Amino acid sequence: MVASLVEDSLAVAVIDALTSQIWVVDGNGVIVAVNQSWKQFAADNSGGERDHVGADYLGVCARAAGMGSEGASDFGRGLREVLAGARERFQYEYPCHSPTEQRWFLAHASPLRRRASIPERFGAVVAHIDITDRKLAELDLARLAATDPLTGVPNRRFFEDYAGRELSRLARFGGRSSLLMIDIDRFKDVNDSFGHAAGDEALRRVAALGRSFFRASDLFARIGGEEFVCLLAGTDAWGALIAAEAFRDAIEQLRIEIGKHTIHVTVSIGATSLAPADASMEAAAARADAALYQAKAAGRNCVKSDAADDGVGRI
Numbered sequence: 001m002v003a004s005l006v007e008d009s010l011a012v013a014v015i016d017a018l019t020s021q022i023w024v025v026d027g028n029g030v031i032v033a034v035n036q037s038w039k040q041f042a043a044d045n046s047g048g049e050r051d052h053v054g055a056d057y058l059g060v061c062a063r064a065a066g067m068g069s070e071g072a073s074d075f076g077r078g079l080r081e082v083l084a085g086a087r088e089r090f091q092y093e094y095p096c097h098s099p100t101e102q103r104w105f106l107a108h109a110s111p112l113r114r115r116a117s118i119p120e121r122f123g124a125v126v127a128h129i130d131i132t133d134r135k136l137a138e139l140d141l142a143r144l145a146a147t148d149p150l151t152g153v154p155n156r157r158f159f160e161d162y163a164g165r166e167l168s169r170l171a172r173f174g175g176r177s178s179l180l181m182i183d184i185d186r187f188k189d190v191n192d193s194f195g196h197a198a199g200d201e202a203l204r205r206v207a208a209l210g211r212s213f214f215r216a217s218d219l220f221a222r223i224g225g226e227e228f229v230c231l232l233a234g235t236d237a238w239g240a241l242i243a244a245e246a247f248r249d250a251i252e253q254l255r256i257e258i259g260k261h262t263i264h265v266t267v268s269i270g271a272t273s274l275a276p277a278d279a280s281m282e283a284a285a286a287r288a289d290a291a292l293y294q295a296k297a298a299g300r301n302c303v304k305s306d307a308a309d310d311g312v313g314r315i
Helices: 003-019 037-048 057-063 069-084 133-144 158-175 187-194 196-213 237-252 281-297
Strands: 020-025 031-034 090-095 104-112 123-130 177-184 219-224 226-230 256-258 262-265 267-274 301-304
Touching: 003 090, 020 037, 031 037, 037 069, 057 069, 069 090, 069 123, 069 133, 104 133, 104 267, 133 267, 158 219, 158 267, 158 281, 177 196, 177 237, 177 281, 187 196, 187 262, 196 219, 196 237, 196 256, 196 262, 219 281, 226 237, 237 267, 237 301, 267 281, 281 301
Parallel strands: 267 301
Antiparallel strands: 020 031, 020 123, 090 104, 104 123, 177 226, 177 267, 219 226, 256 262
């Protein structure tokens, strides 16, 4: 009896010393114990002293609904498998944002046994570890990998990933979206006349205008050199031409001040529509590129579309 009390006291002291939020559930998934870190977390986030001892954790997971509920359901299934002996351990990353900050946690469940040598399980230990710093670092790295460092807009890699998902969506649900290929006219002349610093500033200004000009649902990206692209979600060929012409005009009105000089740039734009039948973004990009070359051949500072027989016409 004394040895059992000593063991229980030692176990409580150990879990209370841990900074992770820990609770223990019985074989039915009911919370039977929590550590001090969990009590503090519950008090800070619920405004009270409730520690959830006696709560049916598996039931809470099963009844979860609304945004983010899939995480609770997935972890509940994993914990149930641990309790049933179907797996030795289970872990799951999930967001747990507060009104004032972004937070992520790693939940880990492992079986609870009286002795390591006894296979019988009578519950599980669940630990929730704050991994916010790691996740924020990962998000920063992902953002940097997907962002053009000069202009701050998405880069080719991000565009290709996004465009691939958009084509998959169109193939599954139908609908229309459009693609614009945008090229700054005679950009080499800007670099030769005013220097590469001026050229870089021109790229930044065009990118900034594109980012603010198009809708939040559209994707404006730099794919290399002086070439940009815009994927217009839910936009047909006629809508794409209207948007392209408005952007072309906005660029023509742009004034870029470099020291004592004022630089004027124009853009040529090629437009095409995406359709569920498109097998790849490369095919759509080739059509937009062909229309862009037509715009260049027509004297630059204009918009051309590959739509010849759909009543849209060409600008």
